Amino acid sequence: MKKLIGPFKQIITLRGIPLKGPIGDDQLEIISDGGLLIENGSILQIGAFSKFEGKFEVEEIKSDLVLLPGLIDSHTHMCWGGTRAEDYALRISGATYQEILKRGGGIHESVRKTRKSTPEELTNSLRGRAMRHAREGVTTVEIKSGYGLNVQDEIKMLEVIASIGEQLPINIISTCLAAHVRSKEFEDNRTYLDFIVNSLFPDLKSRKLTNRVDIFVEENAFNVEDSKYYLSQARKAGFELTVHADQFSTSGSRLAVEMGALSADHLESTAAKEIKLLSASNTVGTVLPGASIGLGMQFAPARKLLDAGACVAIASDWNPGSAPMGDLLVQAALIGAYEKLSTAETFAGITFRAAKALGLSDRGTLESGKLADLIAFEVSDYREILWHQGKLKPCLVWKEGNLIEND
Numbered sequence: 001m002k003k004l005i006g007p008f009k010q011i012i013t014l015r016g017i018p019l020k021g022p023i024g025d026d027q028l029e030i031i032s033d034g035g036l037l038i039e040n041g042s043i044l045q046i047g048a049f050s051k052f053e054g055k056f057e058v059e060e061i062k063s064d065l066v067l068l069p070g071l072i073d074s075h076t077h078m079c080w081g082g083t084r085a086e087d088y089a090l091r092i093s094g095a096t097y098q099e100i101l102k103r104g105g106g107i108h109e110s111v112r113k114t115r116k117s118t119p120e121e122l123t124n125s126l127r128g129r130a131m132r133h134a135r136e137g138v139t140t141v142e143i144k145s146g147y148g149l150n151v152q153d154e155i156k157m158l159e160v161i162a163s164i165g166e167q168l169p170i171n172i173i174s175t176c177l178a179a180h181v182r183s184k185e186f187e188d189n190r191t192y193l194d195f196i197v198n199s200l201f202p203d204l205k206s207r208k209l210t211n212r213v214d215i216f217v218e219e220n221a222f223n224v225e226d227s228k229y230y231l232s233q234a235r236k237a238g239f240e241l242t243v244h245a246d247q248f249s250t251s252g253s254r255l256a257v258e259m260g261a262l263s264a265d266h267l268e269s270t271a272a273k274e275i276k277l278l279s280a281s282n283t284v285g286t287v288l289p290g291a292s293i294g295l296g297m298q299f300a301p302a303r304k305l306l307d308a309g310a311c312v313a314i315a316s317d318w319n320p321g322s323a324p325m326g327d328l329l330v331q332a333a334l335i336g337a338y339e340k341l342s343t344a345e346t347f348a349g350i351t352f353r354a355a356k357a358l359g360l361s362d363r364g365t366l367e368s369g370k371l372a373d374l375i376a377f378e379v380s381d382y383r384e385i386l387w388h389q390g391k392l393k394p395c396l397v398w399k400e401g402n403l404i405e406n407d
């Protein structure tokens with residue numbers, strides 16, 4: 001059954017824009033008084049509302065709204081147990097991320113609390129966060145494991161993530177991040193990584209729990225040599241790859257490119273050499289402003305990456321330690337202001353360029369054949385959206401053509 005939605009004051013389609021490189025706002029296609037013809041959750045046609053009017057059932061929009069594609073958050077750790085308020089208090093008093101990690105806080109604290117949580121407890125807290133994301137316009141979200149660090153608890157996390165994907169009206173893409181940091185039960189990194197490869201990967205595959213694998217490449221996590229070994233094993237087992245790269249030191253992004261990873265994420269320490277490598281590759285550079293804000297450190301060089309020709313996505317990194325805010329639009333607006341990104345570049349980073357980071361080609365722009373994942377803002381000019389610096393949230397959100405109830 002076909003359905004017409006509109007009229008919208010402006011539809012910002014984001015179609016026809018290259019996947020890589022800088023974008024000027026003058027490259028944005030704006031359809032004034034536009035409408036969308038939807039069938040079976042996808043966009044059939046898009047154009048002037050008057051062109052379709054009178055021929056189809058109408059979901060009428062009665063006020064001035066600007067329509068964008070649903071937001072895509074391509075990097076989060078939203079499934080966790082407990083809080084990390086104590087860490088945060090230490091950090092804002094001056095302790096560094098690395099110091100907190102060394103004294104057994106940091107990720108290890110979330111591991112302890114997540115292992116202790118029942119699946120029901122994890123499901124309830126994740127459901128709340130995921131619904132908040134949905135109301136704030138995120139219609140596709142990636143969620144990583146990585147606070148289990150053993151077979152049982154990594155699987156517990158991935159099952160919880162999958163169950164939320166079935167319960168909620170948004171798409172969830174899961175990723176195994178068992179290589180977040182070495183589990184304390186293991187003496188050395190290589191033994192731990194071998195354990196994951198041999199004991200966890202086969203289960204993930206046979207139970208179809210995820211087809212993506214991530215690793216934290218960093219001095220206090222996994223070095224380049226071990227990471228390369230691990231990613232090769234993951235690739236051999238048929239997983240898509242993504243990498244936590246260049247957060248505190250460089251080399252992760254080089255490895256991500258070399259291994260053909262879909263994305264290299266973080267990039268706060270990325271410099272000229274890495275920018276060149278990423279720009280020449282098909283690996284998406286995903287910047288995580290929420291982590292920069294949480295750690296009080298510099299933003300990733302999004303401007304330089306774009307100018308060099310890279311594909312830049314922006315994600316929230318929503319996690320209990322370094323990025324507890326979890327507000328994608330606020331964070332995108334802030335990095336845009338600091339890094340001098342055009343509105344078009346910021347919108348691209350949280351829509352179709354984020355889709356590429358997840359290997360998804362069926363969403364992120366508004367054009368025929370794409371999913372009808374839509375968000376509408378109560379403004380009459382698209383530039384007002386970022387002018388509110390992320391504080392203005394969409395008033396209506398559709399997932400595959402159906403309105404998400406704002407309960």
Ligand SMILES: [Zn+2]
Binds near residue numbers: 076077317
């Ligand atoms: Zn992360």
